[in-house]
Structure formats: structure tokens, C-alpha cells
Amino acid sequence: MQRRTLMKAALTAVTLTALQTTTALAENPVLKIGFVGVTSGPAAAWGISNQRSMETRAAWINETGGYEIGGTTYDIEIVSFDDQKDPKRAIAGMEKMAQEGIHYVVGPNVDDGAAAVRPVAEASDIMYFPYAFPKELYTAPASNAVLGMIANYQSGPAIYKHLMENEGVKTVAFIAANESDPLSQRDGGVAAAKELGLDVVSDSVTYQVDTTDFTPVLTPILRSRPDLLVLSGVSPANAPQLIRSARELGFEGLISTETAQDAGVLAEGAGDLANGFISVGGASTPELASPMMNEFVDRYTKMFGEYNDESNTKVYALEYILETLKATPEAIDDVSAFKASMDSFSAPNPYMNGDEQLTYVGMTSFGQKRQIAVPLVVNVYQDGAFETMFIARVD
Amino acid sequence: MEQILANGVYLGSQYAMIALGLTLIFALMNVLNFAHGQMYVIGGFVTYTLYGQWGIPFVLALLMSCITLAIIGALIEKYLFAPVIKGSSREESTMLLAAGIAFLLDALILLVFGEKQRGVPKIVDGVFNWDFRVIMPYDRILICVLAILSIVAFIALMQYTKTGRALRALAQDRTAAQLMGVNVDRYSMIGFALGALLAGLVGGLLVTITGINLGMGGPTSIKAFMMVMIGGAGVISGAIWGGFILGFLEAFGLAYLSQYGDITYLLIFVSLMIFLAIRPQGLMGKPWG
Amino acid sequence: MMNLSAKHVLGVAIFLLVIFVGVPLFIAATGRWDFYFTLTSVALLAIASAGVWLTFYIGRINIGQGAFALVGAYVSAILVVKAGWSFWLSLPAAGLFAALVAALLGLPILRLRGVYFAMITLVFTQVATLTALALPITNGAKGITNIPLPSGVSLFGITLIPDFGEIENARMAFYFTACILMVITYATLYRLVNSRLGHLCRSMQQNEELASSIGVNITYIRILIFSISSFFGGIGGAMFGSISQSVYPATFVVKDSVDFMLNCFLGGLGYVFGPMLGTLVIYFGWDLLFEFGKYQLLIYSIILIVVIRFLPDGLLSIRFSKGGKK
């Protein structure tokens, strides 16, 4: 029985793949870029904002005639794989990318997924751009992962320093979900705060991700009356509830996080109580966003009905891949050429006003350039939108 | 201390409502409904769409949540659970079906309502503050009162109406109920619809406070399972007890164990395991098998 | 060994031929190299599911296999990374440790039945994840990463197992390893079920009181079976840790425990090879539906519901004979 089913399943698979490759035929040759991340289940928002920003950009490029690399104009196709936040699936996803002949993949979205796909990526010559912070992914001997955003151990110190200097913050408390990523980020944040000379008054309070009422969680932490409450690695779903509960409990200090948030979600979930909430974003605040960024947001909104501010940072990975390929055409199927060009690569940042550059960074944190330079834009939420608090750079 | 008790009552009332629906379905059909949390999420999204998006009055939106879920529940029972229970040689097969339905509802929620966290404007503003000893926003108090009223209404329904009596007879002994002239198929469907309706009602109520997102389904189901187990599976008073106990356990646990940091929840879960190992029938239930 | 009919022998031979020769040839011919990992996963998950199936055989719904897989993954990772053991030694150690945990845990909880046992094992999966987060030896939230690939084993200078880090195609090596383990697991399971222990399990599944009245030490057999089942879980988990070269608290979670259970249900609880088929369909099915993009989960769940609606006793119930093939 199972023999037959296996054979049948295998045959179906072949037919399906065959179909897929034929339907993808277009006038231009196709350049496939992969995405492996979570687009269903509880953490779907992370991956979907990623996938959609890639699809928006790809559709835009294709609509305007394609992307020229080394004299050939390519249509961009995004191949997405839903790993369901399961590291086992993530490996399967990366194998799938290798199968499709893809060398550049965005994702995975979480630490365990990023660590799990490493063997496959290295064996199959895939450069991947995870949104995960473990340093060993980016430090030698690892060399195929490129951090797709700013790590909390980079943004945290910048934010704390700014708040110490400008807001007189002296004491800080941390709260994190009881999961790998947030806990690691909390530990990183605590270390950074201590190094800056801040007084960490509470760092042990955790909550389950499925918590629906944060009052009991926050009560003990707020008793220590910190000047700053850091929501380490907080998911966009939990942030408004945490903010709301803290404010309702009478907390008057500052609240910040080092992850990207969505203004709409904050407005719906916490309303005015979210005013003054500090988070990290890309470059969509009005004074920074370039016309191209605004067009991107428009197209995204048209395509999917609603924009997600998390995409402000997530739009970059694809742009970096394409720009680097443009600068080094042979890298299209030669990952080592890509790696070699990373050290010197530089191109104007199309999403930001001014003469910002796209470059690879990470020397300080990883000892090699394995991070994309996204402008570290620290935002403050005010009445339904983000305002720029300050901008910093990562090296 | 007062704050902890207040938190416990608030958490307990909402948990108890979630557990009630689950335990009702379990008592009637011996089905551990893995999709209960997803039903709760749908209830939340319906209220969000009607009240938050379209501006329909909150009470009406809440009513629509209930009706939607009752219909979904009835359809699921009639076309999926009933035939599978009849056709299967093992009771456990319904667990696979329930899990399949949970996946299906998850997929539908994602496609229909999207992946983002959603919330609605507060229904009441302001915070009750008794000298910083008890702090509780008014909307929470309102929801807590509404939840308790719903629980009372549900108990009254089960005690004093014909439907309620039929459902209780069915829960106690299917065969006997059939002999007594209860239309088993019909009341199974009504019971399932009622259980789903309760899930929808809590979803609709809580969306005003915690908001809603598609990820809340699975964890809610698991939490509801635990409450049902604490109280005793298939026993209505047990579900209420279980809800309040878990509510207070969390409130106290978080207040007194928070200094131990990461192991707070570990301790809560381990104590739960020990409790279940010692008293598998829960507080109110009868021993199994 | 005993009374295997010619038909059975042929069936086994064809099955072995397919997985050890047919699949590699098929992959080489079609170039679908990614199937290696998918099928490796299927084999490993099928091993863990076999354990869940075995606990069903004594009438217990086990939603705790994820915990034992996690235990196995961590034990192997810690032994390899921190104690410098060879992976091949850590593999049985991982299984044995999981079995030991199961024996200790089983003593109090195996008295429970029905949903009660199901729930307590589900809670145990949560406990395992939270413990992994809290313990120093597991590296807490940071997990254990950079686990070296399995090293070679040689006896008297003859290489028995090559070093996975040096061979050309590690995926193929993992595929063969996983398949061999799976074949051993299911052969064991088959023998177990068809030997006296299996008969005693069946008697317990149907009526524990009557079983104990004829002198069956039900406590002992329950614990023995639960340990064996967790041994499988530990082995499956340890192999996974080695393939992904990393273990995190979320490597196996409640969802995995539930999936293992679903594999058994889908394949059919009455059939030894049910969990294998169930795993293949559930895991591979998901991957095949990859082409449907955002409708993947929708289609997947509808198919699942349709199958259970029309084949409530599992896929293998299409065949009416008992016991599976072999």
C-alpha cells in the first residue's frame, strides 16, 4: 500500500514541479529569489510582512520592465516557503530553494530556524538573510548568513544611551516572552544596559506568548518603578497589550523595544496609551522616506489591502541582493563572488532621502561584513504614526 | 494582595467561560475539541469586523459573533463529527478530525481576516484605582461582570430549560437519554452549537481588551484543556472551578514566583502535572475507566 | 524468523529495494535532491510516531512524544558537544535517557487513561520545552548550535561508518541512516506486536482488569512499553539534532507531539505500518502542496478532513486484513 502511495506521491510531485516551471515562462529570463519563513500560525505576521514586501518589489520591477544585471534583463520571481516556525520545516524549505537552483534566500524569521538551515545553506551554496540574532551565524567560520536587520545588541545600546543623555533615564527594567528569541534578546539588552552604567532593576519577569492579560505579569516589575521599561523581542501582537496594561497600572516612565512594530496595530490595540512608545523602524517616517519608499508603500497597500510598518525594514534584504548582483553579475550563480564583493559593495539607498548608502557592515559585532546596513531609525509612536526620534548607524 | 485577587477573578471569569464551551462539547460527544481556540478567535474577529471596522453597536456585534459560531458549530457537528463518530471504530478518531478542523479554521482565519493583531476601541474609558491597592480599568470590570453574568445565564439554561435538561441527560448517559425519548442527534448538534457559541462570546468580549490575532487559537485550546482537566472533564461546575483556579494560579504564581524568572511557568505546569497525576478526575469529575 | 509467508518476504524485499535503491535512483534521475531531506524527515518522524503508536497499543493516547524527541536531541547534542562523545554512541544514549525519563514519569502517570493521560502528556511537552529554556546545561534560550556532523567509526582500520563531515553528499548519508533506523524500528515494532508482549499489550488495551486477572503485570508492561516508545522518540529527536546541527527549546514543541499523534491516527491505529504511512502522507503532503502558496494550509486541512470523514479508521483501513504488510 504505502509503496504505491509513495510512488504516486512522487509522481504527482514531479508533475506539479514540471507544471510550475512551464507556467513561469515569460519574455525575460527569470531570476528566482527565495523566501523561507513563517507565513501561517501565531507568528505569521513576521513572515508575511517579509514575503509581501518582496512580492511587492518584484511585481514593481517586473511591471517596469525587469531588472538589469550584467546586460541581461531579468524578471524577478519570489519563491516562498512557509516553514510554520518549525526548524525541521525550515530545513526542508532551504532544500527546496536549493532544488530550485536559488542562491539567495531571505529568512528564516527566528533563531532556531536560522541555525537549523545553516548546514543546508552552506552545502548548497545559498546566501541567506535571516532575521535572527545569534552571533555565531554571522561570525567565521560561518559565512553564508547575512543579518537582514539591526540586532538588538546593536540598537539597544544606542537607544539606552540616547535616553540616558536626553531623558535622564537611570533605571531600566526588562520583560520578555518565555521563548528563545525574546530571552536571548533580553540577555543581550541587560548586558548592554549594565555596560552603559544603567541600573537594571528587574530582568527576570517573563510571560507566556499566549498571555491574554498582562496585568499580573507587569505588577511586580512596575513595583520597582523603572525609568525605562524594555519589551525585549516583543511580538507586534503582544506590544499593544503590554503597553496598555503598563499604562493602566499607572506606569509613567518610558517604554521601548528593539524590534519593528506596526503603527496601525498599536493604534488599534492601545490607542493614545501607546503615545511615546519607542521602537525601531526602517525609513518610512515622512521626513526620511524617499519618493521610492512612498511608492513602495502605495504599491504594497494596493496589492495587499493594507500596509504593515514592519515591512519598512524588511524591504531592504531583496534590494541588497539585487544591487549586489548588479554590481557583481557573475554572483548570480557564484556565491563566492557575492561574498567577495560584500566587503567593498556600496550603492545609494533608494528608500531614504539624502545620500545614504547601502553597504554591508558588522565588523564590530561579527568580525566580518555579514549584516546589511539598514539605517537605525528610532521611532516614537504618536497619535497613530511614527515620528523619528533619532538616527544612528551600525558598523 | 487585593490586586492579586482582583486579577484572579478577572482571569478566572474569562477562563471559566472558555472552559465551559469545551467541557460541554466533551461531555456530550466525548470529543476533545482541538478547534475550540480557533472558534474563540473567529468570535473575536467577527466582533472586530462589525464593531471595530463597520461601527455596528458592540452588543449587536457580540450577538453576531455568537450566531456565527453557533452556525459554524452546528454545521461542523452535523456534517463532520456526527458521521465520523458513527463510522469510526475508535472514539479517538475524532481527535484527528478536531485537529483537522483546527487547521482548516486557522487557514480560513488567515485568508479572511489576515495575520495582523487586531483591536477595537475601548468600550469604556477610565481606570478604577482604589488607593493603588486595586487597579482595574473599567472595561475589564465590565467584561468580568458580563462574563460572570453569561456563566450564570448558561447555568440557568442548563438547569431550568427543556433544552438544558435534555443536554444534561445526554451528557450523563447517551443510551439512557435516547430511551427517555431525547432526540440524541438533534441535541448533540444543539450542544455543539452552544459550546461553539460560548467560545464566540468570549472571543467577542475579550477582543475589546486583549485584541485578537490568528495565533491565539492553539494556545487557547490548550489552556482550556488544562482548565477542564483541573475541574474534571465533562463536568460543568468543574470547568468553572478549573477556570477560576487557573486564573488564581496565574495571578498568584506571577506575583510570588516572578523573582525566579524563567521558571515561573515551569513551576505552574509541573504543579499541574503533579495535581493531575494525583487526582486525574480533577476536582469535580468522576474517575475515568 | 518465524512464519513469514513468501508474500510477506517479497513485500519486505520490494519495500527495502524501493527505499534503498529505488528512491536514490529516482532522485538521481529527476534531480529532486530536496526529496532526500523530506524523506529523511519522514523516516525520522515515522520512528517517533512508531513510539506513539506503541503507546496506543496499550490503550493510551500519547501527546508527549515531542518531549521525548526533545530530550533525545538535547542528550545527544550535549554528549557530542560538551562531552566529546561520538554521535554514534550518543544516539543510543539519547534513546536510553528518554526511556529512563519515561519510566520515571510513567510510574505515576500511566495509571491514567483516556483524555487524562493525553492531557498530562501534553502538559509534559510544555514542561520539557520550559525546562530546556531554564536549565544551564541546555544553554537555555540560546540553544546548542554548531553541533559537529557525525564522525566516522572504524574498527581495526576498516571504516564502518564514514565521517559525515567529509563525505560528498551528507544528505544521502543521513537518508540512508534514517532509513536503516526506520527499518530497524518497524521491524522491532512488528516483532513486538506479533510476539507475546504484543498479545499482552492487546489484552491490556482491551481490558486492563481482565488482563491483570490472568496474571499480567500491567504496571510493568505499561512502563516497559512507554519506555520503548520514548526510546524511539529519543532516537528520532537525536538524529534531527544532528542533521540541523542545532537544538533549541522549540525544536520539538506541542505541535510536534500533536503531529506524531495525527500521523498514527491518519495511518490507522490498527496497523503496524500505519504511522509510517501517516507520516509520509502528512509530511510529504504538506511539501507537495507547497505549490499552492497561501492556500497550502487550506487545501491541506480540507484533504485531512475529507480523509478522516470517509476513512475514520485511517488510510490503511482500505485494506481489510489486520497487521500491516511485511
Next chain:
Amino acid sequence: MSPLLQVKNVTKKYGGLTANNDISFDVSENEILSVIGPNGAGKSTLFKMISSFVPTTSGEVLYRGERISNLKPHMVARKGVVRTFQETTIFKSMTVRESVVVAQHLRAKASLAGYFWGSKTAQQDVDSFGRYADELLAFLGMTAISDELASNLPQGNLRALGIAIGLATDPKVLLLDEPFAGMNHDETMRMVDLVRSVRDERGVTVMLVEHDMPAVMKISDRIVVLNFGEKIAEGTPSEIQNNEKVIEAYLGSADDEIGM
């Protein structure tokens, strides 16, 4: 010769309720002894204590001078004291023959591992189990139904299957739980003969708990009567028939009996 089975001052309390109070009697080798009493007299509790399915509150049960109360049920079975159940307690999805083969668990010579590897002893065990099952089923007149699934059997056959399972363990003492309940006169008489032959031909001592007075009078060598948890009489059937206490107990609860 000392009695085979001794019930010594056995008492069972559930919370405040006393199910059995200070009950003592002996069972001699090769005897058929019945325990009777009206509903709620504590017969089944006593029965469960003898087979160690429930622990005693005080007192003990001895088999050949060894205590068998408050053990695990399977230990009692291993010593040779085996109980049967009423008809619902069977291996539903096994055939009659399979049930009888499994029930020979106690007679296995090979270890579990031996079976797993298919050792020679195990092979011999399997053969002998099969032979013995066939022989036993022939003895009980069940050969015709040996390949029926237990769940498909009619009530009368289920009772016989229960006894077959019990006998397959090769017991010294067989405890029968209401073997005649729900049977008509003919079936009862056939069962009486069967129980007799079990004792006569296989040398098994039988103790049974029963409602059906005529059958008990017919089958028993001696009878013990319980009422409200107390032993009120013990003796041969004719002694019991003329015992005033017994008559009173049964008349007093005559309604219940009719209700059965």
C-alpha cells in the same frame, strides 16, 4: 489438612460506610463454595478483596497459609487464585481462541525477550498454548465458536468464555462472579454442570458469588450467607435453607430480589 483458602476477619470501609464487617470463613480443597446474600450485602466487595482488586481495610485472606490480600491482582493470579468477570469484561476484539491463548500468559516458560527473538522455548510455548487452547475449548464445548470475535458472542457464550479464560491460566482456585446472572433455566443447568465438571475433572476449587438461589443450592457443597456486610450463616445447602436468619434476610428484601 489446613483449608486451601482462608478469609480471616476481613473488613472493608468506604469512608463512613462499612461494606464488609469482620468476615471469616474457609474454603477447602476441591470444594464448591458459594457466597450469597441480598443486594448490597457486600458480596462483590468481598470477592474483589479476595482477588486483591481492592485492598482490605483490615483482616486478611490466606491461600495455603500465604497472604494474598492487598497484593497486586496479577500476583494473586500467579499464585493460582484466579477470578472471572461478568460478561462485559472480555477482550472484545480478540477471537475466543486468541483470548484463551493470551490467558495462558502465566504458563509461559520463555521470557518476553525470548519471544521477541523467537527462541526455541518460545516456539514450544506457542505450540503448547495452541494445543491447550484447543483442548480446553473442546472440554468446554466451545470448539465451534473458537474463531468468533468475542464481541459477536451471545451472552451465554460470553460467560463460558470468561470461565475459559480463567481456566486457561491453570488456576488452583477459580472465583466466579455471578456465573448464572441473566440466564434462563436451561442455560443455568448447563452452566451448573460445567462448573461441576471443572471441579471434578480438572481439580479446581471453585468459589462463586451468586444471586440465583436454586442454582446455588444445586451446585454448592457449602454456602456462606452475607447480609448488610455481615456473615449471617455458613453451612451446607440444606442447613442454609432452614436457617431462620437467612430466611428473614431474604424475605426482608424480597422486593429487591423480584426487582432483579
